[in-house]
Amino acid sequence: MRWRAWGVVLVGALGTVMSVGSGADAQPEPVLSVIVHPSNRGATGDRTALRQLFQTKVTRWASGERAVPLNLPRGSAARDAFDRAVLGLSPEESERYWIDRKIRGGAPPPALAPDPATVLRTVAQTPGGIGYVPAGATGAEVRVIATVRDGKVVTE
Amino acid sequence: MCGRHRWPDSALRTALRRGIPALVGVVTATGAGIARAQPAADAAAVPAAEPVPGAPAAAEPAAAPAEPAPPGAVASPEVAALRAEVEALRATSAEQQRRLDELAAKAEVDAEPPPLAVEPVATEAPSLRLYGFMDVGFRRFFTRDDNRLLAVWPPAATAVLGNVNLYLDGRPHPNVRTLAEVRFSQYPHYALTASSFDGESTAVYDTNSSTGGNEVIWSGIVLERAQIEWTRFDLFKVRVGYFLTPFGIWNVDHSMAVLITQRLPQFFSREYYPTRQTGLEISGLKPFGDFELEYHAWVGNGRTHGADATDDKMFGGRIVGGYDGAVRVALGASGFYGRNAFAQHPIRSFSPFTTDIVIDTEYDEYGGGLDFALDWEGLRFRWESVVAREEYLDGRRAEFAPGYFRPDRTRSGTYAVLAYRLPWGGLEPYLWVERDVAVSNAPSTIPSAGLNVHLSPSIQIKGNFAWVRFDEPDENLDFSALDLRLVAVF
Numbered sequence: 001m002r003w004r005a006w007g008v009v010l011v012g013a014l015g016t017v018m019s020v021g022s023g024a025d026a027q028p029e030p031v032l033s034v035i036v037h038p039s040n041r042g043a044t045g046d047r048t049a050l051r052q053l054f055q056t057k058v059t060r061w062a063s064g065e066r067a068v069p070l071n072l073p074r075g076s077a078a079r080d081a082f083d084r085a086v087l088g089l090s091p092e093e094s095e096r097y098w099i100d101r102k103i104r105g106g107a108p109p110p111a112l113a114p115d116p117a118t119v120l121r122t123v124a125q126t127p128g129g130i131g132y133v134p135a136g137a138t139g140a141e142v143r144v145i146a147t148v149r150d151g152k153v154v155t156e
Numbered sequence: 157m158c159g160r161h162r163w164p165d166s167a168l169r170t171a172l173r174r175g176i177p178a179l180v181g182v183v184t185a186t187g188a189g190i191a192r193a194q195p196a197a198d199a200a201a202v203p204a205a206e207p208v209p210g211a212p213a214a215a216e217p218a219a220a221p222a223e224p225a226p227p228g229a230v231a232s233p234e235v236a237a238l239r240a241e242v243e244a245l246r247a248t249s250a251e252q253q254r255r256l257d258e259l260a261a262k263a264e265v266d267a268e269p270p271p272l273a274v275e276p277v278a279t280e281a282p283s284l285r286l287y288g289f290m291d292v293g294f295r296r297f298f299t300r301d302d303n304r305l306l307a308v309w310p311p312a313a314t315a316v317l318g319n320v321n322l323y324l325d326g327r328p329h330p331n332v333r334t335l336a337e338v339r340f341s342q343y344p345h346y347a348l349t350a351s352s353f354d355g356e357s358t359a360v361y362d363t364n365s366s367t368g369g370n371e372v373i374w375s376g377i378v379l380e381r382a383q384i385e386w387t388r389f390d391l392f393k394v395r396v397g398y399f400l401t402p403f404g405i406w407n408v409d410h411s412m413a414v415l416i417t418q419r420l421p422q423f424f425s426r427e428y429y430p431t432r433q434t435g436l437e438i439s440g441l442k443p444f445g446d447f448e449l450e451y452h453a454w455v456g457n458g459r460t461h462g463a464d465a466t467d468d469k470m471f472g473g474r475i476v477g478g479y480d481g482a483v484r485v486a487l488g489a490s491g492f493y494g495r496n497a498f499a500q501h502p503i504r505s506f507s508p509f510t511t512d513i514v515i516d517t518e519y520d521e522y523g524g525g526l527d528f529a530l531d532w533e534g535l536r537f538r539w540e541s542v543v544a545r546e547e548y549l550d551g552r553r554a555e556f557a558p559g560y561f562r563p564d565r566t567r568s569g570t571y572a573v574l575a576y577r578l579p580w581g582g583l584e585p586y587l588w589v590e591r592d593v594a595v596s597n598a599p600s601t602i603p604s605a606g607l608n609v610h611l612s613p614s615i616q617i618k619g620n621f622a623w624v625r626f627d628e629p630d631e632n633l634d635f636s637a638l639d640l641r642l643v644a645v646f
Contacts, residue, residue: 048443048445048446051480052443057390057441057443057448058390058443059387059390060389060390066330088481088482092613095613095614096613099413099414099613099614099645100409100413100414102287102323102325103289103323103409103410103411103413103414103645104408104409104410104414105323105335105337105381105400105410107387108285108325
């Protein structure tokens with residue numbers, strides 16, 4: 001194998017790379033309600049606390065109850081909006097963050113719920129549960145501790 | 157599932173998908189028809205010149221809701237009947253719309269939920285996750301013909317199989333995690349060792365195949381780590397087993413899938429500190445707003461990964477202070493101290509059976525390191541510095557070659573790498589510089605440049621060119637290296 005052959009391989013690889021683009025369409029971000037179990041009176045919805053929970057750096061509530069954060073699937077508008085506002089990470093950065101974490105052998109990411117209905121149901125049934133759903137989809141079965149709107153976290 | 161009746165998910169969705177538009181259509185048409193009919197009907201009783209108080213502008217007559225006739229207006233019985241009918245229809249329409257809105261809002265919520273992709277709380281059944289990373293690539297060394305290390309760095313282009321690492325991540329209990337990481341390799345097929353550069357083939361006949369004559373390469377699995385963690389408290393986690401020594405950045409980041417460059421610092425590849433421990437580690441993390449403090453403390457066998465020959469153990473720790481905001485920074489300090497002993501176990505006699513423990517190598521070892529990491533938007537900076545010393549006990553120096561004994565030695569190394577992720581093409585060029593002070597050869601300086609191409613968060617192409625330059629009198633050891641890798645995380 002000579003240099004020319006390796007050069008062809010390299011140029012081909014770079015060509016593939018340059019064809020990769022980000023085709024994300026600009027769409028309004030959804031407004032989200034951050035919810036916990038109604039019995040969780042000590043939960044605070046400030047951004048720092050949420051970030052620590054959803055980065056699984058903090059795994060317990062102040063009461064000692066196990067925190068059970070629930071994420072929506074990557075690629076959903078709600079997940080992207082939440083990651084940007086709370087973690088300060090773009091979708092790609094968020095994916096990268098969790099890849100790095102697992103390869104380092106760190107604590108696993110939050111559990112993944114397939115849709116807001118599952119988040120709502122699970123949080124309503126789990127004393128340590130915390131998740132986020134589109135605003136307006138909540139009821140008395142959960143407690144809203146924060147609202148994510150326009151990239152900002154507003155504590156309730 | 158609650159006791160009250162719920163529609164099956166698919167049925168509810170189908171009904172809503174078909175029913176809501178139809179119902180909305182009916183309601184809209186009815187409402188619009190009523191709205192259109194209303195002015196005409198009222199026109200018969202109310203002079204057109206008299207506007208209805210509170211009605212919208214005339215530009216939107218069709219959408220304007222009909223208002224009650226002004227006081228004093230005279231309405232015929234037919235108009236009154238029509239008005240009553242309109243009011244009834246309007247009320248019905250409003251009620252239907254309200255119920256539709258409720259249904260639409262709760263459709264997702266009331267739908268039969270599919271099971272969680274990952275159970276949020278460990279269930280009775282132990283769970284196991286499999287993931288890992290691998291890299292393949294191309295490498296070529298460039299060096300002079302009289303370089304005495306040609307056997308190690310032959311100047312030939314070669315394709316290489318790097319790491320094929322598999323993680324087995326289990327959670328047998330909500331507070332317990334098991335993690336084993338293994339590396340599949342082609343070793344010891346033609347492997348070089350510290351004492352021999354005569355690699356040997358491990359190819360064997362596959363006697364279990366149909367022909368029995370084809371060759372397969374018998375190879376080994378490298379255990380990277382195998383640990384059990386107790387994670388009940390964030391401030392006090394316990395890890396036991398065979399784990400990566402919490403020291404600096406490189407040993408923790410561990411994989412070129414995470415690290416900026418595939419190039420290994422000399423202090424890592426030559427193990428100025430023991431990169432793994434068999435023992436116990438406690439760790440914890442305490443956030444203070446956007447700041448956080450992390451600690452690790454461990455005790456282990458030191459360099460002896462198997463059974464220890466003495467009661468002397470190695471101790472170490474690491475502390476990291478960080479800020480996790482728009483800019484992410486972390487400053488860490490690591491250290492270790494311990495005594496290593498390597499023993500022979502000769503059998504003195506078989507009858508009676510008598511053995512002995514002869515410690516042939518024993519030395520104290522200590523060292524420390526500082527590290528700094530910064531992430532700001534597309535910028536990544538890493539700096540790490542290590543110094544370590546070995547002091548041998550009299551008569552127990554390591555004999556690394558027949559008649560050659562290792563002196564006490566102090567080794568140090570430092571590197572800094574600066575990378576910037578460009579906003580297009582996933583391109584991340586970087587610069588690296590390293591300074592290494594060893595004992596077996598003159599100090600070296602290693603500038604390096606590279607380019608990472610992030611095809612996706614889990615796939616990268618990594619290219620690196622390094623110039624390894626030794627101080628006098630070892631200039632003939634100089635070499636350069638080109639290394640290209642395709643790295644994938646799975």
